[in-house]
Amino acid sequence: xxxxxxxxxxxxxxxxxxxxxxxxxxxxxxxxxxxxxxxxxxxxxxxxxxxxxxxxxxxxxxxxxxxxxxxxxxxxxxxxxxxxx
Numbered sequence: 001x002x003x004x005x006x007x008x009x010x011x012x013x014x015x016x017x018x019x020x021x022x023x024x025x026x027x028x029x030x031x032x033x034x035x036x037x038x039x040x041x042x043x044x045x046x047x048x049x050x051x052x053x054x055x056x057x058x059x060x061x062x063x064x065x066x067x068x069x070x071x072x073x074x075x076x077x078x079x080x081x082x083x084x085x
Contacts, residue, residue, distance in 0.1 A: 004062060005029055011017060011056040028078075030067045038070045042077055050081060059084045 004045040005024040012022045018041070045068050053059070053064065058079065060083045069076030 004057075004060070005064070008053060008057065008064060012049065012052055015052045015055075016081065018048070027081060028065045028067050030069070032069060032071050034071050036070070038075070042068065046077070053081055 002024075005027070008029050009022050009024050016022065016031075018031075018033055018036065020031050022032075031045070031049070034039075034060065049066060049068070053060075055070070057080050060081070063083050064081045065078065067076055067078050
């Protein structure tokens with residue numbers, strides 16, 4: 001699972017258009033997003049994340065847990081991308 005998370009982090013770093021830092025920690029992929037209205041752009045962040053993961057990893061053997069949060073850490077959104085069936 002650790003290997004999959006590190007590959008996901010690399011793919012997101014290559015393709016993600018929002019300014020952020022991306023890391024993997026404690027079975028999660030974490031996106032710390034800079035300088036946006038978090039509430040307003042959350043849907044776009046989730047959608048872009050899903051599209052990138054589907055593009056690079058169309059056949060996943062494990063679930064991915066992702067956390068998107070602003071740099072100030074005021075709040076966060078956690079979601080899962082399920083493994084392929």
